Amino acid sequence: MLLVYNKPMPKLDIIHYAVKNALIKDGWTITDDPYVIQYRRTTLYADLGAEQPIAAERPGQKLVVEVKSFIGASKIQDLKEALGQYDIYRYLLEETAPDRKLYVAVSAIAYKSFFTQDVIQLIVNRHQLPLIIVNIEVEEIVQWIN
Template sequence: MPAKDIYHETVKNALIKDGWTITHDPLRIRLARGKNLFVDLGAERLLAAERGLEKIAIEVKSFTRPSDMKDLEEALGQFVLYDRLLKRYYPEHILYLSVNEDTRKRVFEEEAGQTLIEDGTIRLVTFDVLKEEIVRWIH
């Protein structure tokens, strides 16, 4: 299994505080020929009796390299790949990229990151590192 991001446990705790039940840690996508990909977390929560369960998958990224654009390029490629494969193997799950609030401000309020959000290419869930709480969902 791949190494966990430095904020993995922080995001996991924040999701639990937000009412989510962690169902997968990690969520394995089994591909043909014995290959596997791992999305960091799978979670669900009861919304309303008539709607049933909302299911999500979370890919956690810390953006710690010297170049935010390199981190963004890598995160985007991984997000798009996982999103397409989840639609095939786990169509009930909606994928989110999870970053801390500082990263959202630094990367996703700039043109490149903002374009990805505005165009619906990427969905974000942000968190407060110290409080271990979800701050916002951006669809």
């Protein structure tokens, strides 16, 4: 959600806490909840900021994670909105925090039922959309897609 000036922060996605807990279980330290993207007079809120400790598997890596449940009436519309939001955040992060990699986190159920379709695979691959696939029930990361 694009927010300008002092408007309220957006409502959390229904899988927000499951994704957050999955990142923590995977060894990430949550640094921001939400992650504030400030560019000149515009303020946007991505869902999470996270970092890996130096001794971990991905040492010193920093992430910004946008959480999406894909439970709307039209999953294609949800994808269009997610891609647009991803592009906006990516462009602003390139200016404000180039050391952070942006990911979209989705549930394993949404991934299996929607993201594995041929047309969606084409779009996601062409867009080069980095994904974190999370098993919401056990709050664990199933797959990273770069």
